[in-house]
Amino acid sequence: MILAGPTVGEENKLQFRQWAFSLHDILARDYGYSSDTISLLYDRGEVEGSGTERIDAACDLQGIEAELARLQSIVKTGDQITIYLIGHGSGSDEESKFNIVGPDITGIQFAAMLDIFDQQDMIIVNTTSASYGFSASLSGEGRVVVSSTRSSSEKFDPVFSNYFIEALDSRNGDRDKNNRVSILEAFNYAKSNVEEFYEEQGRLASEHAGLDDNGDALFSLNPTTAEIDGRLAEIAYIDNLVDDTVGLSAEAIRLKSRMQDLERSVFILRGRKAEFLEDDYWQQLEVLLVDLARATGQFNEQVNPVEQSER
Missing domain, CATH: 1.20.58 (Methane Monooxygenase Hydroxylase; Chain G, domain 1)
Known part of the structure; x- marks a missing residue:
């Protein structure tokens, strides 16, 4: 489920569209997803020129509620749901929001909407600005949550999304060469490239991504399988979609x-x-x-x- 919120300015619009459409196409091309298993909620629900065929609905409250209801009707126990947020965030703590068409949605609101999926594995990748507070609200046992920022004060648009998607493209992030990309691998690939980006620009980094997968809402900036965060993300794969139950009783x-x-x-x-x-x-x-x-x-x-x- 890809949620791409609205923005202003032609440059931002083109960037968010590129990320949303690229992610959609990479999942279909490299990971076996289809139109039935990818849902893209994009801005107001349409774009000028080509690309509208990828869009399932507008990124507004009605669209989000309808898509989550559809998901609830088709998922089974043990299925994996991955939610990817692209756009702008705002606020802090309980008031942290993801900017959507119409009234923005708070992390607490979104967390309550996701409570229906207590029998499914869940991955949430929040790549918005000021994403930390919203992401922390979604933390929970058995969930992998990625935040592109470590605090709500990091309000500039992150480049983390660009490199996270690049990690998935042609499985660039497959560090252990098992032909699969885990969330931990994609996170570390993106984090490393973000650091290089700011070094090459000669600028202080305005974003610091974190990952939480033990439910304590304390995001690790350097998750590893030897630390508190990282163990679950290591076995949470992007391609967890193959039906390996065919022929089984x-x-x-x-x-x-x-x-x-x-x-x-x-x-x-x-x-x-x-x-x-x-x-x-x-x-x-x-x-x-x-x-x-x-x-x-x-x-x-x-x-x-x-x-x-x-x-």
Whole structure:
């Protein structure tokens, strides 16, 4: 779901249009998405010249509510929803807003609208100016949230979006060369290129992107799998769309979903290790790993019954 808000000035209009349309086309070309799985809510819902065919609705409250309702009707437990915001942000803390057509929407409002997706994995990439407060409102356990700025005082239009999209283009951000791009890889690619951009310009950076994936709304500027933020983002892939349940029985599909839920719970628990007494942490981790091993064994029995019976 791509939300591209309105702007003023021809230069900004062209830039936002380029980012929104490029992201749409890259997802379709490189990651297997289709018109059924990409929704673009753009400005007032149309543009002059070519490109209108990509647009599904205007980026206004009515359009956002309608698209979220449509998503709710088609997603399944364990599906991944990615929301990408392009445009202007304003305000701070509880009053932080994403500028849309008509009355702007606050982070708290948008967070409440997303509460219906408590059975889905969610990635939110907020590339607007002054994005921090809005992004912090969307933080939650099991979510990966990227903010192009670290505070609401960073009000100049960021270039982060340009490099995040570049990371996806032809999988430029695929650092580990597994032919997939994770949110962590895309974030680090964009962050590095933003820093180089300001160095080459001889300017102090007016934006500092952060990532939160443990639900504490404290965004890390340097997320890694060894730190508090970064573990979930490492396994959150842009191309998480391939239907790998074809040919599986209903029971095998159920077990596969169970395995994915348990794997996700393990990553979340590891990210929250500092919040637990050591004995409690290891006890909870052991329960999850045992359940995961049991579900994996049952899944393998469903998929390869002959092979399992010979062991």
